[in-house]
Amino acid sequence: MVRAGWPRDILPSPCPIGCPAMARPPAPGSVIAPDWHESAEGKEYLACILRKNRRRVFGLLERPVLPPAVAIDTASYKIFVSGKSGVGKTALVAKLAGLEVPVVHHETIGIQTTVVFWPAKLQVSDRVVMFRFEFWDCGESALKKFDHMLPACKEKTDAFLFLFSFTDRASFEDLPGQLTRLAGEAPGVVRMVIGSKFDQYMHTDVPERDITAFRQAWELPLLRVKSVPGRRLADGRTLDGRAGLADVAHVLNSLAEQLWHQDQVAAGLLPNPPEDTPS
Amino acid sequence: MGEEGTEGTVHLLCLAASSGVPLFCRSSRGGAPARQQVGPWRSGSPKLEGLPFSVIGSLNGVHMFGQNLEVQLSSARTEDTTVVWKSFHDSITLIVLSSEAGTSELRLERLLQMVFGAMVLLVGLEELTNISNIERLKKELRASYGLIDSLLGDSELIGDLTQCVDCVVPPEGSLLQEALSGFAEAAGTNFASLVVSGRVVVATESWWRLGTPEAVLLPWLVGSLPPQAARDYPVYLPHGSPTVPHRLLTLTLLPGLELCLVCGPRPPLSQLDPQLLERWWQPMLDPLRACLPLGPRALPAGFPLHTDILGLLLLHLELKRCLFTVEPSGDKDPSPEQRRCVLRSFYTLVTAVHFPPEPGQQEDKAEDAAQQPQVPKACYLVSGTEEPGTGWRLVALQSGPRRLLLLLSAQSPVHGLRGLATRTLHALTPLL
Numbered sequence: 001m002v003r004a005g006w007p008r009d010i011l012p013s014p015c016p017i018g019c020p021a022m023a024r025p026p027a028p029g030s031v032i033a034p035d036w037h038e039s040a041e042g043k044e045y046l047a048c049i050l051r052k053n054r055r056r057v058f059g060l061l062e063r064p065v066l067p068p069a070v071a072i073d074t075a076s077y078k079i080f081v082s083g084k085s086g087v088g089k090t091a092l093v094a095k096l097a098g099l100e101v102p103v104v105h106h107e108t109i110g111i112q113t114t115v116v117f118w119p120a121k122l123q124v125s126d127r128v129v130m131f132r133f134e135f136w137d138c139g140e141s142a143l144k145k146f147d148h149m150l151p152a153c154k155e156k157t158d159a160f161l162f163l164f165s166f167t168d169r170a171s172f173e174d175l176p177g178q179l180t181r182l183a184g185e186a187p188g189v190v191r192m193v194i195g196s197k198f199d200q201y202m203h204t205d206v207p208e209r210d211i212t213a214f215r216q217a218w219e220l221p222l223l224r225v226k227s228v229p230g231r232r233l234a235d236g237r238t239l240d241g242r243a244g245l246a247d248v249a250h251v252l253n254s255l256a257e258q259l260w261h262q263d264q265v266a267a268g269l270l271p272n273p274p275e276d277t278p279s
Numbered sequence: 280m281g282e283e284g285t286e287g288t289v290h291l292l293c294l295a296a297s298s299g300v301p302l303f304c305r306s307s308r309g310g311a312p313a314r315q316q317v318g319p320w321r322s323g324s325p326k327l328e329g330l331p332f333s334v335i336g337s338l339n340g341v342h343m344f345g346q347n348l349e350v351q352l353s354s355a356r357t358e359d360t361t362v363v364w365k366s367f368h369d370s371i372t373l374i375v376l377s378s379e380a381g382t383s384e385l386r387l388e389r390l391l392q393m394v395f396g397a398m399v400l401l402v403g404l405e406e407l408t409n410i411s412n413i414e415r416l417k418k419e420l421r422a423s424y425g426l427i428d429s430l431l432g433d434s435e436l437i438g439d440l441t442q443c444v445d446c447v448v449p450p451e452g453s454l455l456q457e458a459l460s461g462f463a464e465a466a467g468t469n470f471a472s473l474v475v476s477g478r479v480v481v482a483t484e485s486w487w488r489l490g491t492p493e494a495v496l497l498p499w500l501v502g503s504l505p506p507q508a509a510r511d512y513p514v515y516l517p518h519g520s521p522t523v524p525h526r527l528l529t530l531t532l533l534p535g536l537e538l539c540l541v542c543g544p545r546p547p548l549s550q551l552d553p554q555l556l557e558r559w560w561q562p563m564l565d566p567l568r569a570c571l572p573l574g575p576r577a578l579p580a581g582f583p584l585h586t587d588i589l590g591l592l593l594l595h596l597e598l599k600r601c602l603f604t605v606e607p608s609g610d611k612d613p614s615p616e617q618r619r620c621v622l623r624s625f626y627t628l629v630t631a632v633h634f635p636p637e638p639g640q641q642e643d644k645a646e647d648a649a650q651q652p653q654v655p656k657a658c659y660l661v662s663g664t665e666e667p668g669t670g671w672r673l674v675a676l677q678s679g680p681r682r683l684l685l686l687l688s689a690q691s692p693v694h695g696l697r698g699l700a701t702r703t704l705h706a707l708t709p710l711l
Contacts, residue, residue, distance in 0.1 A: 057506055059533035060556050061564065099506060106425040109401060110512035111548060141419060146513050152547055
C-alpha cells in the first residue's frame, strides 16, 4: 500500500500484461529491472543516496535530492522484520541501510525503525521510482514483555520480512509458526523470507533440501544474505557505500518488486486472483 | 595526572545480593568481557572471562562478610586498582574495579549509581528487587548492556561523573524552544527535548524537571545508540517512575539530531510520521542544522573565549546542567581525549576534596558546609610536569550555583588565572 501524502501521493500505473495471482509472488525480475543499478543510468540515480562513496544517512526531514529534470515519484512502505532473538534482525537492517554492523550483539531495547531509499526501474513502463522502505525491528524480549509492541509493528505494515540464520537451525524451524502467527491474519501483505549468514556454509544447520522443501510448501520468495562485513574505503575504516549496495541490491530489488506488485493487485490494476493462498 | 588515558581497564560485576549469583560482568575493554567470537548473536548466559570466578567470589565474599558484622565495606585500593562496592535495595550488589590511572572512589561510586540507574531504566525496579527467576532476570538485563558499556567506556560526555545533564547552547534557542513546546503539545506529551550527540539542545519545562539519574541517562542512551530513524523504547524512570514503564520515543530529524519524547501509551509511533514532523520542523531547518556542529563544541560559533583555554566545564549545580567542551584551540596539544581526562580528574579532585558537596548529594553534609566559615571559592593546579612554567593550568571557580573548571595552556600566566576564570564565568553566565 502506498501511503498518501509523503512526499507525493502516487498510484502505480496500470500493468498491461497479465501478472500472476496475488498469492504467488511475481517472477524474479518481472517487475523491477534486476541489474539496472549497475547500468550507467542506474549509477547516476544511486549517486543521490551516496555521499563521497559512503551511504548517505537521511534524517526524517530529508530525502534524496535529484536534479529537477529527473525528479521521480517516491513510494513508501513499512516492513516489519521478524525472527528469533539473536538471529541478526538489527544487523540485517544495518546492512541494508549501509550502516556499520555492530560487532557485539546487544539486545534491541524496543522498536526501532530504519529508513532506506532505493531507486529502481520498473520493467513495464521503464519508469524509475524511488522506493522508501521503513524497516521496523523489535527486540524479542520487549515484544514478549510489552503488549503494545507487536500490534504497533504489525499495524498497517506492507510487508513481513522473516529472518532466519543458516547457522541456527532453531531459527529456521521457527519460521512456519511465525508465518502462521503473524501473517495469517494479514492476507494482503507481502511475505518474504531471508536466510542470513549464508556464507558460513561450513557451519550451516539448514541444508539445501530443507530450503527446497520450504519453498515448495510456502511458495514464498526466499533470499540469502552473507554476513561478511562490507568492503571498506581506502581509509580502511569507512564502509564502501557502492560495494555495500551491490551486496544488498538483490534484497532491495526483490522487496521493491513484491511490494509494487502487491500494490497493483490491491488497486485492482491486475487481473484478480481466483483464489487466495492455497492452504 | 596528565598521563592517564587509555591505560587501564574498568571491570564491572553485578551479583544478586542474597545468593551471590553473578548476573553479568562487563568491562571497558570492548564491552563484553567474553568477546564472544563464536556466534556473536547468541550471547547466552554471561561469561565472566574478564575475571576468574574465584576473584569474583572473593570480592563478593569480603563485602558480605563485612555486612554480617554490620560493617559497610565501600572501597579498597591495591597498588594499581581501586575497588568500590555498592548494594542497591538489598537485592543487587555492584562491584567495580578500575586500574585506570588517577581513578577515584568518587568517580566509581557515581559510576555505580549510574549503572544501577541504567539497569532500572531498562528493566524496571520491580524485577531487580523481587528476583523470582534469576535466569529470566539475566536475560532481561541484556537489554542494558549497551548503555552500561557506554558508561564504562570513554565518552565525550561528562554527565556520568557530574550527574548534571550535558547541554549545548544553540544559536537560536528561543525559536527551537517554541517549536518544541508546540510539537510536544501536538503530540500529547509534556516531556520533550532535542538532543544532539547525547547533549540536550532545548527541552520543555517538564523534561527539565526529570530527576537524577534519568535526566542524565535518557540523552546519554540516545547518544550512545547506533543511528535509527525512530525508536519506541520502554523505559522505567529510576527516580520518577521506577516500576511503571513509560515510552521513550526518538525521531531523527537530521543525522545526529534527535527529537525525544517521554510519554505514556499515546501517541503511537506511527502517528509521528514524516508529514507531522515536516509540518512542525521544516520551517526550523536552518536553526536545526546550526545545532549539528554543537555536539563537541557546546558553545555557539564565535563565542569569545580566551585563546589560552583548551577545555571548559561549566556546571549549574541547582539546575543540574553542564556545558563541557575540549574543542577550543583544538589544533594544539594535548589531544581531546587527554583534555577530557584531565578535566574529569580535576573535577573529581575539586569536588571530593576542595569544594562543598553539591546540593542533593549528601544533604546533611551540605548543611554543615554552609555553616563552615571558610568555603573555598577557587582553586588552581598545574599539571603534567614538575618543571616550572611548563604544565597545563587548571583553575576552578565557585560562584553561587555555578562552578567553572578551565584547562589552560602552559603559556597562561599563573597570576592571571583567577581573573581569566572570573571573566569567562561572567561571559558564560547568561548561557547557563
